[in-house]
Amino acid sequence: MVKEDERLNVLEELHQRILVCTKCPLANERTNAVPGEGNPKAKVMFIGEAPGSEEDLQGRPFVGPAGRFLNELLVLAGLKREEVFITNIVKCRPPNNRTPSNEEIMACRPYLEAQIAIIRPKIVCLLGAAALKAVLPELKMTISQVHGQAYTKSGIVFVPLFHPAAALHQPKWKDILRQDMLKLKGLLAQVLSG
Ligand code: SF4
Known part of the structure; x- marks a missing residue:
């Protein structure tokens, strides 16, 4: 297990490897790999699908319209962006x-597994169907069936949520996401005090 005071360095070293990774064909299409960013000791982590065009250009996660909506949602859950860690299941933008x-x-x-092992979050929010399928394949359920519910696996509480980008095009999902973030606030109080 990585020691408390080494987390930042170990995470930084991992991110340097991601920036030059060529393990899959997405390396040929990207402008920048987007490892993720945030607090290396975050109690709450958010995992999306993949970088979009703004993210690819800036090398930072969730900085486009979906990112601005995510920032709004974080406030509803009582979270500050700098206290959470945000990443994606793939670190390079698919064409x-x-x-x-x-x-x-x-x-x-x-x-992704290394990031979770280093950061050791208590709660991981899975943004969208692709993140849900990649991290909790055993659930075999759709995001519509499980959004806002908590699933514990390997000592971590996972909460599937609609992806903010998808919700931008579906006003109904925007409202559901806002309600789920309010639920997350209650869950945070419960899990983080335990
Ligand atoms: S998506 Fe992941 S595995 Fe593929 S090149 Fe980028 S960092 Fe490497």
């Missing part, structure tokens, strides 16, 4: 924002 393939997800998976 035309297509869903990453299983092969790409598998190639990138060790980086």
Whole structure:
């Protein structure tokens, strides 16, 4: 297990490897790999699908319209962006924002697993169907069936949520996401005090 005071360095070293990774074909299409960012000791982590065009250009996660909506949602849960950690299941942008393939997800998976092992979050929010399927494949349920519910696995509480980008096009999902973030606030109080 990584010691408390080494977390930042170990995470930084991992992110340097991601920036030059060529393990899958997405390396050929990207402008920048987007390892993720936030507090290396975050209690809450958010995992999305993949970087979009703004993220690819800036090398930072959730900085486009979906990111601005995520910032709003964080406030509803009583969270500050700098206290959480935000990343994606694949670290490079798929062409035309297509869903990453299983092969790409598998190639990138060790980086996500390493981030979770280093940061040791108590709660992990899975943003969208691709993150749900990649991290909790055993559930075999759709995001519509499980959003806002808590699932404990390996000592971590996972909460599937609609992806903020998808919700931007579906006003109904925007409201559901807002309600789920209010529920998350209650769950945070429960889990973090325990
Ligand atoms: S998506 Fe992941 S595995 Fe593929 S090149 Fe980027 S960092 Fe490497």
